[in-house]
Amino acid sequence: MVLCAVFLIGCTTPKPTTQNPTPATTHYPTRPTTPPPSIKLFHQTDNTLTLVTTPDATNDQIAAIIWQLRDAVSAHSFDTLHLPQKFIDARSPIVWFHIYRGPRCASEKYTSGKLPCGASYHAAGEFTLGSFSDPNRTDGELVIDENHSTPLWNPDTH
Numbered sequence: 001m002v003l004c005a006v007f008l009i010g011c012t013t014p015k016p017t018t019q020n021p022t023p024a025t026t027h028y029p030t031r032p033t034t035p036p037p038s039i040k041l042f043h044q045t046d047n048t049l050t051l052v053t054t055p056d057a058t059n060d061q062i063a064a065i066i067w068q069l070r071d072a073v074s075a076h077s078f079d080t081l082h083l084p085q086k087f088i089d090a091r092s093p094i095v096w097f098h099i100y101r102g103p104r105c106a107s108e109k110y111t112s113g114k115l116p117c118g119a120s121y122h123a124a125g126e127f128t129l130g131s132f133s134d135p136n137r138t139d140g141e142l143v144i145d146e147n148h149s150t151p152l153w154n155p156d157t158h
Contacts, residue, residue, distance in 0.1 A: 028153050029063070036064035039099070041083060042106045048096045049083060050109065053124075055102030059142055062125040063152055065099055066140035069127045070153075073138055093135050099125035121146035128155075 037057050043050040053065060072078045078085040088095055100106040101124045105117035126149070128139040139155035 026151070026154070028151060031067055031152075032060040032063045034058070034060040034064050036068045037061050039065055039081065039083075042100070042103060043110055044084070044087070045110075047091065047094060048098065048109075049087075050098045050100065050106050051083075052100045052103045052106050055104070057101050057124065059124075062099060062101075063140075063142055066125050066127050066142075066152055069097060069129075070138050070140060073129055073136070088129065091130055091135075093132055094128060094130040097127040097129070098123045099127070 037054045039051045039053050041049060042052045051065070053061070057065075068081065072081055072083075076085065078088050098106075098109065100122065105122035108115050108117060108122060121143070123143045125143055126139075126141050129137075131137040137155055138153075140152040141149040142152065143149050
């Protein structure tokens, strides 16, 4: 009996260990050293600016434009980019920037009837300033296609 009791006490099941899963880390591309090409305001609505650049702009050049827009937020320098600073300051609460390679497809968001480049989305980059909870939030991404994009930084950090 004593042997049975000792055996039962020694055979306790160990408690399961709980492992905290490692959170997935997003790796953002490094800021390009390529200078941004010129941009031009193509269209403006009450909360959106559509910008065009050279038709042959590379992804690094598009990313450089997006970083340039982010820099203009903190420097309060959209006017130097020939973009309306007063419009951006008066946002309520978000301004979206759509960046296109050349003007050919840039009207797709504003065209009624036949779309200039077909039914998919053709922007090369996106920049968003502001959110409903943080007026200084910035979000930038390269658009690969209408279902895929590459974020350029963590939008929850300023």
